Amino acid sequence: MTKTDSVQRLPLVDLDWWQSNPGERDALFASLRADNPRPFVPLGTGPDGVVKGFWALTQHEDVVAVSRRPEDFGSGDGTQIFDQPQKLREYRGSIIDMDNPEHSRLRRIVSRGFTSRNLGALRGEVENTVLEILDQMPKSGECDFVSEFAAVLPLRIICELLGIPREHEAFLLEATNVILGASDAEYIPDQSAHGIGLAVTSASEELIRLLSGLAEARIENPEDDLISQLVAAKEDENLTPGEMARFFILLVGAGNETTRNVITHGLLTLTLFPDQRDKWLSDYEAHSRTAIEELLRWASPVVHMRRTVTRDGVMLGDQEFSKGDKVVMWYGSANRDESVFEDPFTFDIERDPNPHLAFGAPGPHFCLGAHLARLELDVAFRELFRRFPDIKAVGEPDRLRSNFLNGIKHLQATYTHTEAS
Numbered sequence: 001m002t003k004t005d006s007v008q009r010l011p012l013v014d015l016d017w018w019q020s021n022p023g024e025r026d027a028l029f030a031s032l033r034a035d036n037p038r039p040f041v042p043l044g045t046g047p048d049g050v051v052k053g054f055w056a057l058t059q060h061e062d063v064v065a066v067s068r069r070p071e072d073f074g075s076g077d078g079t080q081i082f083d084q085p086q087k088l089r090e091y092r093g094s095i096i097d098m099d100n101p102e103h104s105r106l107r108r109i110v111s112r113g114f115t116s117r118n119l120g121a122l123r124g125e126v127e128n129t130v131l132e133i134l135d136q137m138p139k140s141g142e143c144d145f146v147s148e149f150a151a152v153l154p155l156r157i158i159c160e161l162l163g164i165p166r167e168h169e170a171f172l173l174e175a176t177n178v179i180l181g182a183s184d185a186e187y188i189p190d191q192s193a194h195g196i197g198l199a200v201t202s203a204s205e206e207l208i209r210l211l212s213g214l215a216e217a218r219i220e221n222p223e224d225d226l227i228s229q230l231v232a233a234k235e236d237e238n239l240t241p242g243e244m245a246r247f248f249i250l251l252v253g254a255g256n257e258t259t260r261n262v263i264t265h266g267l268l269t270l271t272l273f274p275d276q277r278d279k280w281l282s283d284y285e286a287h288s289r290t291a292i293e294e295l296l297r298w299a300s301p302v303v304h305m306r307r308t309v310t311r312d313g314v315m316l317g318d319q320e321f322s323k324g325d326k327v328v329m330w331y332g333s334a335n336r337d338e339s340v341f342e343d344p345f346t347f348d349i350e351r352d353p354n355p356h357l358a359f360g361a362p363g364p365h366f367c368l369g370a371h372l373a374r375l376e377l378d379v380a381f382r383e384l385f386r387r388f389p390d391i392k393a394v395g396e397p398d399r400l401r402s403n404f405l406n407g408i409k410h411l412q413a414t415y416t417h418t419e420a421s
C-alpha cells in the first residue's frame with residue numbers, strides 16, 4: 001500500500017468532527033477496519049514537495065504490534081499527531097515522549113512511586129477523598145457532575161500522592177484544563193496558533209515554577225511524599241527538580257484528565273444502559289472488576305498516540321514503512337475491533353476477557369498509573385452509588401473540542417441528596 005493508493009479525505013484531525021456525533025465516528029472507524037485499516041491521512045505538502053501526514057492504525061492487532069516494538073516505532077519525536085514546537089517540547093519533555101536509554105532510566109525512578117505497596121497504602125486515602133467530595137456535593141440534588149465530582153477526585157489524589165498543598169488545587173485544575181483542552185475556546189478563548197501557544201506556555205511555566213520550588217524544598221527537607229521519593233530518596237538516581245516538574249506536567253495530564261473522563265463517561269453510560277447499572281448495583285463487588293474494564297473500553301479517554309518509524313524497511317503486516325513515517329494508533333477504534341470483541345458496540349459489564357487498550361497496549365510506555373486509575377474508579381463508583389443510589393446524568397454531555405482526549409467538559413446530574421449515615 002502506498003501513500004497515494006491509500007489517500008482518503010478523512011476527518012481524523014477535524015476538531016469539530018470529534019466534538020460532534022460519536023456514532024458517526026464509530027461508523028467511520030468500523031468501515032476503515034473492514035476495508036482500509038491503515039489509511040494514509042495527508043496533512044499538506046512540505047517545502048521539499050513531499051506529502052506530509054500519517055498512517056492511521058485502526059485495528060487492535062496493529063496497535064499491539066506497534067506498542068511492543070519501540071526499536072522500530074519510536075516515541076522520541078513526539079506522541080501527538082502534530083509536532084510540538086521546540087519550546088513546548090522542553091516543558092513537556094517527559095517519559096511519554098522518550099526512547100531508551102533515557103526512557104528506561106526515568107521510568108525506573110518514577111516507578112518507585114507506583115509500586116503495589118505504595119498503592120495499597122493509598123486505598124484508604126482514596127476512600128477518604130471520595131467521601132469528602134461526596135459530602136460537599138450540592139444539597140439541591142443537581143450539579144455539574146464534572147466540576148463537582150469527576151474533575152476533583154483524580155486531581156486531589158495526585159496532589160495528596162505528591163504532597164502538593166491543597167491551596168494549589170484550583171490553579172492546577174485551571175492550568176491542566178488549558179494544557180489539555182487547548183483546542184477548546186472555553187479554556188483558551190483566543191484560538192489562533194499564537195493565542196494557544198501563549199496560553200499553554202504560560203500555564204506550563206507556572207506549573208514548572210510551582211513544582212521546581214516544591215522539589216527544591218524537598219531536597220533540603222524530605223517529607224513522606226512522592227516528590228521526596230523521586231528527588232531525594234537515593235544517592236545516585238533521583239530526578240532533578242526540572243525533570244520532576246516535567247514529569248508532573250505529564251502526570252496531571254495523563255493521570256487527571258483521563259480518569260476524570262472515565263468517571264464522567266461512566267455516569268453517562270450507566271444512565272443510558274439502566275439494565276447494566278441495575279445488574280452492577282445488585283452486587284457491586286461481584287461485578288466491579290469487569291464493569292470497570294468495560295467502562296475503560298467504552299470511554300477510551302485517550303483517543304490516540306503516535307509513533308515515528310525509526311528506519312527504512314520496517315514492516316507491519318505486509319506493509320513496508322520508511323524512516324520518519326508517522327503512525328497513529330486510534331485506541332477507540334482498536335477497542336471496538338470486531339475481530340477481538342464480540343458485539344463490540346454492546347456495553348456489557350460482564351465482558352470477560354476484555355483485552356481493551358485504553359491504557360495503551362503492553363510495551364515500555366504502558367500506562368504507569370493503570371493500577372491507581374482502577375483503584376480510583378472502583379472506590380469512586382462504589383461510594384457514589386452508596387451515597388446517591390439514584391444519581392443519573394440528565395441532558396446532553398458538553399463535549400471537549402479535541403482529537404486527543406475523549407473528554408466531557410460538563411454533564412448535568414440529578415440525585416436525591418442525603419447526608420452521610
Ligand code: HEM
Pocket residue numbers: 067095096097107158250251254255256258259262300301302305358359360361363364365366367368369370372373
Ligand atoms: C483511566 C485513566 C487512564 C488512562 C485511560 C490512561 C491512558 C494512558 C495511555 C493511553 C498512555 C500511553 C501508552 C502508550 O503510549 O503506549 C498512558 C501513559 C502514561 N500514563 Fe496513563 N492513563 C490513565 C491514568 C493514569 C494515572 C492515574 C497516572 C498517574 C497518576 C498515569 C500516568 C501515566 C504515565 C506516567 C504515562 C507514561 C508512561 C511512559 O511513557 O512510560 N496515567 N496512559
